[in-house]
Amino acid sequence: MNPATPLEIVCAHSPDSDDAFMFYALATRKIRSRLVTFRHVLEDIESLNRKAFEGQYHLSAISYHAYPYVADKYVLMASGSSIGDGYGPMLVANTPMAPEEVKGKRVAIAGKLTTSWLAMQIMQPDVVPVVMPFDKVLDALKDKAVDLALVIHEGQLTYSRGGFHLVTDLGRWFKQEYGLPLPLGANALLRSISPEISAECCRMMKESIEYALNNQEEALNYAMQFARDMEQPLAEKFVGMYVNHFTVDAGDIIPKAAQKLLDLGWEAGLIPHRTEVEFIR
Template structure:
């Protein structure tokens, strides 16, 4: 059989995720072909989460990382994959400041946020519905606060571990606030898959992602070495800690309370008028043989 006829039978799957150490760790198996699926080729695009949220509105990628806050806006095009979640177990995005402020004081100022479709933004608005915000690229929030452009900023990703190096103060950890409020973990982001792929292909891709996560967890040292290229200012020990926060057994399977937390978060957003339409979380359920 000729090479051209072989390639004609390969289905390319466009995958997009954030250029962060935890996402890189999660997708290590697929990105390096340690995990393969006959007949499928995975093409990876890395870009910031707010851009991914916006592109998902148009169904741009077959598989995409999204903020859970974005899901109600794209649920007609995408279902939620059962693996790949970034879930805060009593920790998550933080409000930080150069001053020691109370959360109430911080929310009387204009807060720099990483995007209005991020889950961090949704949690902030649930905490303080009238807070004034301004969108700043996520990796520029700490510099902007240090420069005095904002009294407070809402940080995500590795900034949760590095903010204190700059002399900044933690005002409020949204994950701890959410846990105290609901008793649930804070589901920040997940992976979504286009419905137009059809049930069989959706199953195959969901199994491939789960296997990629499992491969990384089983081969932690090599997966972490790969992820370090995306670890923005983190040493190996800190990167390992950050990856452990957001890629773990919960990433393989949200669990009943994890799925409940997604519904609770989005229902609250709708009921508070932050999200205009009610979410109907729709999870791809893996066939028994794939589990």
């Protein structure tokens, strides 16, 4: 490669308002580099989890649940995590239901590698998953094709409009049970990328998040195109939930929380091997 020619990094993330917000400065080239350029690919998180098995993208959003399966190929980036600090994916039903009644029920989920599904199984392993696109779980619940829906993304703020009832907030449950925030999604970088390029990607990712937080109005206006029918105040609330100081840098608490989550999964037999989380900056 000619030293004057920047390396193209294919960067994959989900078409959500929070991801769009944190990647805004990269997507619009507010943050630039002489070493790398970014080409953005948008796919749902379960597709990204599956493609990470093959190391398809240089930089990819993944679920923390997926990390043990791709840790041979990817390392976690300290910037870009989506963290539920006392809130998170929501288990909802058509009628009021106690958490103790969930056992044995059919649950619509967005994918078996999502962190929401891992947390759900840690809380209650005896349920029947019905996998479907994340934006169809409430439709399936409304049609009574399932007993419960595990809601991720913006549906966490809009499910009540459909008359659904909250059974459990998994982020609240995790915080109450273990005293830690629930790590949901992360950005991961191919291990095969050179240290110089990896460091540059980490710098740019962090600066992109900081730019969005420091220029919220323009970043939110950009993110609104991915807000899936949410009005601006609700989209702003959702972005604020999942793009925050933990997103800028995971610090010490998020690696601890991620390790706890994955160890719980391994101890319960939900993850085939123990994996040490590893973050780069």
